[in-house]
Amino acid sequence: MNSLDQAISLRQKGNIQEAIQLLQEISVTEPDNAQVWYQLAWSHDSLSLERQAVPYYERALNTGLTGEDRAGAILGLGSTYRTLGQYEQAKQCFENGIREFPDHRELKIFYAMVLYNLGEHAEAMRQLLVQLADTSADQGIKSYDKAIRFYADQLDQTWND
Template structure:
């Protein structure tokens, strides 16, 4: 596929996602499958888009399998991290909380970019589901601190105290 053709394909994918609410679930999935079929079998981006379509339609088992295949096929760029976040969320929804925690905790250490907050948010949800609410709240507060013009020092101290199992910080 040429660069021009790939760019046109990407535009069509974006158009499909922007019209998600205009489609019945079966129609949306059929359109996503048709777009994916335009790329070579096993194409990481096609697998990711199919995984996302299944995920958006609450077909988590299919989504998880496709996310794994996309990642194994070498999903590039921003989509790779999106796939990790989405797989982590999907695993949580499937009750595979510890697997979600391991995946998202590793991702948090692996790279830093504009999706750091999303990684922290979904990891926090998984930690809470695992009964680790204080750790989850600590992580969520720590992720929130950079977005607050004030109170960063206090919230950082509270978050640290929560993670350590304490009750109050200064």
């Protein structure tokens, strides 16, 4: 097992401080290894050290993290920005992530959360309602799919005869 795999295993087993120490050692010898930076971000996030996780997420993304790990890092960074009250940065992060990974619905859910934080309540609800309609297997929701989709972007409209 290589050092990076060992660090991931330590994090997964809950030995997060040990994982961080090993990852920091690896980062000195492998500064261009995006996976190391991603694992450092993830480990710090696991300890609720959001502010410390941000530069690691940013470095992982800027160092060329790819695939599902990239999508995970975008979600992690956007969510971390949101929890730190950096809503505009979170919004931009999620918008970029949704463009890059349009089929990753979890990005759209977290995007809706930051829209709520920014006071964009109608758009936040629209995003959530569309995701609900797209993904629900509930028969009651399925039977109202057309209405849910219709009202998703017309929540403030009233109809007066």
